[in-house]
Amino acid sequence: MLSQDQRSGVAVPRPDDPQPVRFRVLGPLAVQGRDGRAIPVPGTKQRAVLGYLLLHPNQVVATSRLVDALWPGRKPVTARKMVQNAVSALRTALARGNGPDDEVVLLTHAPGYLLRVDPELIDLHRSRRLAEQGRRELAAGSPAAAAESFRQALAQWNGAVLADLVEAGASWPELAAMSEERQAIREDRADAELRCGRHQTVLGELRLLAEADPLNERLCALLMLALHRNGKPVEALELYRRQRDLIAERFDSEPTRELRDLERAVRTRDPAIDPPAPAQTVPPLAPPEEVAADLAADRSAPPAATRTVFRPPPGAPPSALVTEALPSAPVLATPTGEDAPPGHAAGERKRLSAVLVRVEPPAAVGGDDAEAFDIRFREVSAVVAEEAARYGGTVAGRIGSTLLMLFGVFRSRVDDALRAVRAGHAVHDRLLRLALPLGVVPGAGRVRVAVSTGDALVRFTEAGQDAAPMVVGALLDQCLRQLESAEPGHIKLCDATRRAARLVTAGLGDPLDSGSASAAVAALGRSPAAPGARAPLVEREAELDVLTALFNQAVRTGRPHQISVLGEPGVGKTRLVQEFARLVGARAEDAHLLRLRMPVLGRPTGRTALGELVGLCAGLHPADPPHTVDDKLSAALRRWLGPRVVDRETVLGHLRALVAPAHTGGVLDGEAVAACRRMLEALAAERPLVLVLEDLHLADDGVLDFVDGLAESSARIPLLVVTTARPDLIERRPTWGGGGYRTTSTMHLEPLSQDASARLVSRLWEQWGVRRTLDRSDLTSVTGGIPLFVVEYAALFGRPSPAERAEVCGAWPEHLPERVRAVVTEHIDALRPQAKAVLRDASVQGPRFWSEAVAAVGGREVAECERWLAHLERRHFLVRADRSSIPGSDEYVFRSAWVREVTRLSVLQPARREGRRRADAWLAERAAGIR
Structure with missing residues (x-):
């Protein structure tokens, strides 16, 4: 027989009745038999299988999903057999606790298994049911009953979800989502308590919750209300100020209208927010130390850095503080209407670098003189336009005599800040040479330049990239302040610009500290070092052996060979060729080694790249005067071609033209290409030559033709050309790296396995003297096996203090390194517009999503979405599940949590909310159809 707890509506068994088997997943996994005793479930794999099935009760879970859950990295050959053994052992354990009616049955159901169980026997379901009951009661105007329902829901929790499995390495996406469910119940409980007039009781817990989640605007609002009602309005206003500043710093935005209205109400002592009459006494909230412990346990799950928006609970009546309705149709991440720009979001958050250039006329200029100055100012505009185009800006x-250049608007690049710095210096130096024609003489007028880097909201017009976008944010105001304090002869840089520029100039000293524009340009002209280049090399032994074998073959046969190393950003192309170059360099007496990265910043890559190559061969230095350049080139040609070559002067003339600063632009001519190829062939004839050309996807067609020609050469020379590139190169030239030639080949680099990623972190921490325990599951979900991400992960989590982590992340959340954001943003912006749009639509959903849901968010055809999702999987953005948990719709996850976070943060908040609403509606519709 069952008695009924009238207060909570939960059926409570009498003490003398046998209890059915019960399961606890809200805390360490536990199974309680009919006699009330614990049923032991030995073995980590058995517990993991049971825990995963309990998270999906009465659903068919494919064996492949269980295998992925148990072994997220490299899987043993007998993985499926081990799952079968675990299921068999679970059936035996559950049979010991079952009664004659078999309340719990573990069935084999193609393509996997189904755990048939009454949901009321699982604490997670009971918590969800009680929470929904509380929300209905709150919407119906019964806050006291709602508070009790929320208390009952929280009482089901005994720690983090499946805490013992998390400790053993489980990192399933469902765990983080359930941790957010608990947080939502806490917030709803606090809301109900405040509506009951229990602001004194709830204040302590709200302080702890808000401290643990500083970007949660709903928590901020609840705490402000509690402080106001406890007679602490000044503290409430100070809390709002900190929240506003944090949102402005992190998101370049402002608090929601609800939070702003609440601040106004606190400031004006609006009686509408005064406390209601106290309700009856209820059981106390959890002690502060218990709340703190629970929050610490929740944070063991992968963090989700979100800015939680304050909004009423579902079904609640409109707040008296809300005076204006939200827009009924916010702009989507990827608008699909007729007025939407094709291939572009109507707006997105982007990291930009802004350059302001001001040429101040003499104070006496006015009237006709001002008109003359304006006519001559066109020369200034032409200089700025040329340098902006040269360095990839717009x-x-x-405004008046001030011009604005922007970098990163239409397509982000890792080196946008560095491009902006170089463009600013180039404009500054050229304008100084225009000083006299403009009438700007020393003491009468000035040329000022400032560069600032930061986040901004970029809105595109209907013309897309054919028209200048609207840029909104504090970035431009900051740049104006920089401009006001800029001194003549110097360029004013903000700290963010310096930090971003140094990300791509690692190992070049500190050229940004130079006050001289010319000196800074010269220092920054060198090819930037790749981030993470000095990290240990792991799981690339086979690839290194291939490169070594090809070099030995070229030496043995005397035939040229060209191999392309292809891979996505951060996958380790540079680190691999660096290690190969080190091995070749150790045989310096046996081989020549030349390395060149594309492009040299801000200049065309045709003549410039070949000119750099000539300079490497001849030992030229950027500071060499013209006569020294001639001497070095002549000496090199005599050594390579011999003193009796008839056309030596002709060859010398072509090489001199390639390295001359005045000839860095233009199209490569056939004679210059032939001269450069002849120089390399002569060098290889002297000793075997290894030519390493990195980032070849950035090269122009002239350079690609030149490299192709080296491999096709009929000359018998021991030459190995190693190129690195992103897959973009194959889209430009589908036959690259193969094309039917026996002398060309291609190597594709894949992400690291979980074991290799862990080894890399351990070796880095060992080098740095860091003593920490590595969370392998968190490492995999965050980095996706991308070596650059793994290195940044090690740098971030190897630093114990928030201040040290801030050095890695800059102004971004502590878990998102600045370099990762720059690389991922560049990678995303390099996608085709349709692929980028689909990726953005996927990011507003959870870590796991379905192709039909993505189609619903963007309003596209499912077939179109599936094509682009497959493309994104090939580009290492996504991973497709072997089996989908929703029949008929492909299931995907983001390869790296960092990739999803960068993509999601670029989407405007109204679009995120609308996209999530559409995805939830699709899920609800599918769930109803399945039932």
């Missing part, structure tokens, strides 16, 4: 506008 001129965004002019």
Whole structure:
């Protein structure tokens, strides 16, 4: 017989009745038999299988999903057999606790298993049911009953979800989502308590919750209300100020209208927010130390850095503080209407670098003189436009004698800040040479340049990239302040610009500290070092052996060979060729080694790249005067071609033209290409030559033709050309790296396995003297096996203090390194517009999503979405599940949590909310159809 607890509506068994088997997943996994005793479930794999099935009760879970859950990295050959053994042992254990009616049955159901169980026997379901009951009661105007329902829901929790399995390495996406469910129940409980007038009781817990989640605007609002009602309005206003500043710093945005209205109400002592009459006494909230312990346990799950928006609970009546309705149709991440720009979001958050250039006329200029100055100012505009185009930026506008250049608007690059710095210096130096024609003489007028880097909201017009976008944010105001304090002869850089520029100039000293524009340009002209280049090399032994074998073959046969190393950003192309170059360099007496990265910043890559190559062969230095360049080139040609070559002067003339600064632009001519190829062939004839050309996807067609020609050469020379590139190169030239030639080949680099990633972190921490325990599951979900991400993960989590982690992340959340954000943003912006749009639509959902849900978010055809999702999987953005938990719709996850976070943060908040609403609606519709 069952008695009924009238207060909570939960059926409570009498003490003398046998209890059915019960399961606890809200805390360490536990199974309680009919006699009330614990049923032991030995073995980590058995417990993991049971825990995963309990998270999906009465659903068919494919064996492949269980295998992925148990072995997220490299899987043993007998993985499926081990799952079968675990299921068999579980059936035996459950049979010991079952009664004659078999309340719990573990069935084999193609393509996997189904755990048939009454959901009420699982604490997670009971918590969810009680929480929904509380929300209905709160919407119906019964806050006291709602508070009790929320208390009952929280009482089901005994720690983090499946805490013992998490400790053993489980990192399933469902765990983080359930941790967020608990947080939502806490917030709803606090809301109900405040509506009951229990602001004194709830204040302590709200302080702890808000401290643990500083970007949660709903928590901020609840705490502000509690402080106000406890007679602490000044503290409430100070809390709002900190929240506003944090949102402005992190997101370049402002608090929601609800939070702003609440601040106004606190400031004006609006009686509408005064406390209601106290309700009856209820059981106390959890002690502060218990709440703190629970929060610490929750944070053991992978963090989700979100800015939680304050909004009423579902079904609640509109707040008296809300005076204006939200827009009924916010802009989507990827608008699909007729007025939407093709291939572009209507707006997105982007990291930009802004350059302001001001040429101040003499104070006496006015009337006709001002008109003359304006005519001559066109020369200034032309200089700025030329340098902006040269360095990959765009001129965004002019106010008076001030011009604005922007970098990263249409396509982000890792080196946008460095490009902006170089463009600013180049404009500054050229304008100084225009000083006299402009009438700007020393003491009468000045040329000022400032560069600032930061986040901004970029809105595109209907014309897309054919028209200048609208840029909104504090970035431009900051740049204006920089401009006001800029001194003549110097360029004013903000700290964010310096930090971003140094990310791509590691190992070049500190050229940004130079006050001289010319000196800074010269220092920054060298090829930037790749981040993570000095990290240990792991799981690339086979690839290194291939490169070594090809070199030995070229030496043995005397035939040229060209191999392309292809891979996505951060996958380790540079680190692999660096290690290969080290091995070749150790045989310096046996081989020549030349390394060149594309492009040299801000200049065309045709003549410039070949000129750099000539300079490497001849030992030229950027500071060499013209006569020294001639001497070095002549000496090199005599050594390579011999003193009796008839056309030596002709060859010398072509090489001199390639390295001359005045000839860095233009199209490569056939004679210059032939001269450069002849120089390399002569060098290889002297000793075997290894030519390493990195980032070849950035090269122009002239360089690609030149490299192709080296492999096709009929000359018998021991030459190995090693190129690195992203897969973009294959899209430009589908036959690259194969093309039917026996002398060309291609190598594709894949992400690291979980074991290799862990080894890399351990070796880095050992080098740095860091003593920490590595969370392998968190490492895999965050980094996706991308070596650059693994190195950044090690750098971030090897630093114990928030201040040290801030050095890695800059102004971004502590878990998102600045370099990762720059690389991922560049990678995303390099996608085709349709692929980028689909990726953004996927990011507003959870870590796991379905192709049909993505189609629902963006309003596209499912077949179209599936094509682009497959493309994104090939580009290492996504991973497709072997079996989908929703029949008929492909299931995907982001390869790296960092990739999803960068993509999601670029989507405007209204679009995120609308996208999530559409995805939830699709899920609800599918769930109803399945039932």
